[in-house]
Amino acid sequence: MIPELGHFALVLALVLALIQAVLPLVGASRNNQSMMAVARPAAQGQFVFVTFAFACLTWAFINSDFSVQLVAVNSNSDTPLMYKITGVWGNHEGSLLLWAMSLSLWTVAVTVFSRHVPQVFLARVLGVLGCISVGFIAFMLVTSNPFDRLLPGAAEGRDLNPLLQDPGMIIHPPLLYMGYVGFSVAFAFAISALLSGRMDAAWARWSRPWTIAAWVFLTAGIMVGSAWAYYELGWGGWWFWDPVENASFMPWLLGTALIHSLAVTEKRGAFRSWTVLLAIGAFSLSLLGTFLVRSGVITSVHAFATDPARGMFILALLVLVIGVSLLLYAWRAPRLTGGGSFGLVSRETTLLGNNVLLAVVSASVLLGTLYPLFLDALNLGKISVGPPYFQAVFVPLMTPVVVLMMFGPYLRWKSDKVGTVVRRLAPAGIASIAIGFGTAFALDHLTWRTVLGLCLAAWVVLASLQLLGGRLRERAGASMSSRLSAIPAAWWGMWTAHFGVGIFIIGVTLVGSIDANLDLRMKAGDQAEFAGYSFSFKGVERIAGPNYDASRATIDLSRDGKPVAVLEPEKRVYRAMGMPMTEAALDIGPFRDVYVSLGEQLPEGDWVVSLHRKPFISWIWAGCILMALGGILAAADRRYRRLAERSAPAGAAQHAV
Amino acid sequence: MKPRSKRMMLVGGGVVLLVAAVALVLSAFQQNMVFFHTPSDVMEGKAPRGKTFRIGGLVESGSLQREADGFTVRFAITDTAQTIPVSYKGTLPDLFKEGKGAVVQGSLGPDGQFRATEVLAKHDENYMPPEAAHALEQAQKTADTVSQ
Numbered sequence: 001m002i003p004e005l006g007h008f009a010l011v012l013a014l015v016l017a018l019i020q021a022v023l024p025l026v027g028a029s030r031n032n033q034s035m036m037a038v039a040r041p042a043a044q045g046q047f048v049f050v051t052f053a054f055a056c057l058t059w060a061f062i063n064s065d066f067s068v069q070l071v072a073v074n075s076n077s078d079t080p081l082m083y084k085i086t087g088v089w090g091n092h093e094g095s096l097l098l099w100a101m102s103l104s105l106w107t108v109a110v111t112v113f114s115r116h117v118p119q120v121f122l123a124r125v126l127g128v129l130g131c132i133s134v135g136f137i138a139f140m141l142v143t144s145n146p147f148d149r150l151l152p153g154a155a156e157g158r159d160l161n162p163l164l165q166d167p168g169m170i171i172h173p174p175l176l177y178m179g180y181v182g183f184s185v186a187f188a189f190a191i192s193a194l195l196s197g198r199m200d201a202a203w204a205r206w207s208r209p210w211t212i213a214a215w216v217f218l219t220a221g222i223m224v225g226s227a228w229a230y231y232e233l234g235w236g237g238w239w240f241w242d243p244v245e246n247a248s249f250m251p252w253l254l255g256t257a258l259i260h261s262l263a264v265t266e267k268r269g270a271f272r273s274w275t276v277l278l279a280i281g282a283f284s285l286s287l288l289g290t291f292l293v294r295s296g297v298i299t300s301v302h303a304f305a306t307d308p309a310r311g312m313f314i315l316a317l318l319v320l321v322i323g324v325s326l327l328l329y330a331w332r333a334p335r336l337t338g339g340g341s342f343g344l345v346s347r348e349t350t351l352l353g354n355n356v357l358l359a360v361v362s363a364s365v366l367l368g369t370l371y372p373l374f375l376d377a378l379n380l381g382k383i384s385v386g387p388p389y390f391q392a393v394f395v396p397l398m399t400p401v402v403v404l405m406m407f408g409p410y411l412r413w414k415s416d417k418v419g420t421v422v423r424r425l426a427p428a429g430i431a432s433i434a435i436g437f438g439t440a441f442a443l444d445h446l447t448w449r450t451v452l453g454l455c456l457a458a459w460v461v462l463a464s465l466q467l468l469g470g471r472l473r474e475r476a477g478a479s480m481s482s483r484l485s486a487i488p489a490a491w492w493g494m495w496t497a498h499f500g501v502g503i504f505i506i507g508v509t510l511v512g513s514i515d516a517n518l519d520l521r522m523k524a525g526d527q528a529e530f531a532g533y534s535f536s537f538k539g540v541e542r543i544a545g546p547n548y549d550a551s552r553a554t555i556d557l558s559r560d561g562k563p564v565a566v567l568e569p570e571k572r573v574y575r576a577m578g579m580p581m582t583e584a585a586l587d588i589g590p591f592r593d594v595y596v597s598l599g600e601q602l603p604e605g606d607w608v609v610s611l612h613r614k615p616f617i618s619w620i621w622a623g624c625i626l627m628a629l630g631g632i633l634a635a636a637d638r639r640y641r642r643l644a645e646r647s648a649p650a651g652a653a654q655h656a657v
Numbered sequence: 658m659k660p661r662s663k664r665m666m667l668v669g670g671g672v673v674l675l676v677a678a679v680a681l682v683l684s685a686f687q688q689n690m691v692f693f694h695t696p697s698d699v700m701e702g703k704a705p706r707g708k709t710f711r712i713g714g715l716v717e718s719g720s721l722q723r724e725a726d727g728f729t730v731r732f733a734i735t736d737t738a739q740t741i742p743v744s745y746k747g748t749l750p751d752l753f754k755e756g757k758g759a760v761v762q763g764s765l766g767p768d769g770q771f772r773a774t775e776v777l778a779k780h781d782e783n784y785m786p787p788e789a790a791h792a793l794e795q796a797q798k799t800a801d802t803v804s805q
């Protein structure tokens with residue numbers, strides 16, 4: 001009964017989404033108040049029904065209702081409660097429902113927090129969001145109903161894919177989806193701006209906190225996914241340039257360009273049409289990501305769908321969204337002339353340079369991800385493009401981005417002098433080159449990649465610290481606390497996120513250059529020396545988990561005779577699927593992780609053991625967390641709330657940063 | 658400098674950088690494409706010597722052998738028509754099994770043995786890598802035409 005209620009709620013949500021899509025858009029074009037007024041309640045009602053449907057599906061999973069097809073395939077009565085709940089979105093249909101729920105959550109947030117936006121504009125925003133919602137709910141109801149019954153019901157479920165039975169998977173999909181779907185808000189604002197012809201700085205200011213919020217979720221979601229791959233896949237890598245990773249990384253890259261370009265549009269009125277194009281691009285890449293990941297064209301742990309009808313539906317949706325918005329853009333964008341002019345040496349130029357580079361990087365990732373699929377679809381042969389391509393492209397293109405990133409905040413808007421900026425930053429530049437070479441030499445690892453990475457990291461950290469110092473000296477004489485509090489949150493956000501990039505580069509460079517790995521065979525009583533640690537293999541015991549059986553090894557980790565940790569890597573076999581799984585054991589530290597995973601058991605009873613030392617890997621996560629934190633600070637800046645209260649005229653916020 | 662010529666400089670510089678970036682991307686792409694070949698292709702000499710490529714098919718039953726160190730392994734990949742011996746050093750993925758589909762990446766040695774640097778993990782017990790399925794299909798097709 002409850003699954004039927006959920007199904008019914010979805011149908012009602014579709015009806016409300018249709019109303020939300022059609023009436024406000026028509027009302028906005030005819031300036032009909034009562035039609036536009038429908039947008040808000042329709043969006044909120046839709047949220048209630050989608051959430052209800054989601055709750056119904058969750059109920060079916062928690063109660064192991066195996067007469068629901070989805071539950072029978074993705075859950076088991078022995079599955080721990082936590083993974084019964086994550087099973088809701090650990091499959092194609094449920095993840096679409098999560099997508100729809102994130103969309104309605106964002107939409108409701110827009111109705112609540114955007115009261116200061118003029119009614120006509122807001123009606124268009126909600127109408128566009130309604131259109132997207134119609135597409136996704138219809139997709140679900142037509143091709144992938146999560147509430148399909150299995151009659152007669154199964155006695156036992158097939159269980160959730162063991163790879164997904166992990167704490168990281170509890171938060172990775174919701175975060176990532178909030179990020180993907182959040183770009184739909186930026187997209188809706190851009191489309192409304194095009195529709196209304198109101199292309200001044202105002203829409204950029206309204207759209208900015210939303211875009212940054214979406215970017216924060218996407219950053220956090222990608223980070224959690226990467227951390228999961230690191231400890232769950234059992235080979236110690238953290239990024240594989242796998243198509244599904246690229247699918248989330250492309251909107252991130254373009255989204256990063258978008259939040260910077262929005263800043264220029266808001267403050268200087270420049271880059272107007274470029275910003276609109278980026279908003280369309282970022283959302284299109286989010287949709288493309290959903291298509292790639294969900295349609296089964298890419299085979300991976302994420303690809304649940306094998307039904308070609310589903311792929312075609314998302315592809316049609318994708319073509320429709322990109323086609324219609326680009327047509328609209330082509331029609332309206334020529335009106336977007338003018339905007340603030342700027343000189344060759346100015347903050348705008350650095351931001352423009354970075355925007356173009358980020359767009360080129362996204363395009364090159366897109367090429368590497370899609371080209372093999374095209375060749376395959378056209379029967380022209382099977383190729384793959386692995387990490388070497390992405391590294392060969394990514395490093396040289398991102399290097400100028402990182403260098404320019406630190407120049408930007410030092411330069412004035414509109415026009416500045418090369419001489420002053422170079423003089424101010426020259427010491428930091430020289431010092432970072434010295435630090436880069438010096439550290440690489442000290443590590444005895446003088447490869448160009450290591451040297452470059454360390455130079456860039458030192459450059460970001462030093463220039464950031466100098467920037468902060470300069471900012472604090474501005475109000476010499478005032479107390480430190482008043483000097484700190486005089487700096488707006490948005491500036492702290494920028495500073496923190498950029499500093500995070502430096503920390504991230506340190507992690508990436510050192511993990512890439514000085515990590516160590518040793519595979520060996522061990523049996524009870526064996527001892528191995530590796531990377532300054534000793535590993536003593538105590539033995540393997542059989543243990544029974546809730547829905548798996550495992551061989552758990554006990555390895556004592558010590559350094560210079562002092563015990564450091566007891567590591568217990570496992571080899572599990574999940575009962576319902578009979579699927580083996582490697583569960584690595586980690587000793588996590590600020591400067592290195594020691595990572596141990598259990599390979600196969602050999603016929604003689606010995607085990608293959610894989611030992612890794614991963615230097616500075618935590619810095620990768622720390623860098624991502626700082627970037628996300630910077631985004632939170634920037635989106636929480638007081639002036640957005642002030643603007644919401646006063647609905648101030650353009651230009652009032654110019655002094656804030 | 659006049660604003661107009663400044664603007665031209667900006668545009669010109671941008672175009673030069675963009676062209677350089679595109680050239681970089683395309684050359685990196687060209688150099689790093691990894692082609693897929695079926696075991697039959699390899700036997701017919703269609704696969705490049707000394708270059709990285711992928712082969713796929715079934716891991717032949719009974720072919721898996723381990724050396725004393727425990728992690729240097731030898732096995733054979735077959736598309737049912739032709740069989741290629743493979744050697745690999747490292748931990749095999751959890752779902753690597755004899756009689757199941759697998760895809761390996763590496764290069765062909767002068768002795769005709771394929772030296773794998775990577776054995777691709779599958780994510781599901783019943784899942785067959787598309788490349789492996791493709792190899793089996795090709796071999797089947799050839800067998801059909803020969804028997805006709």
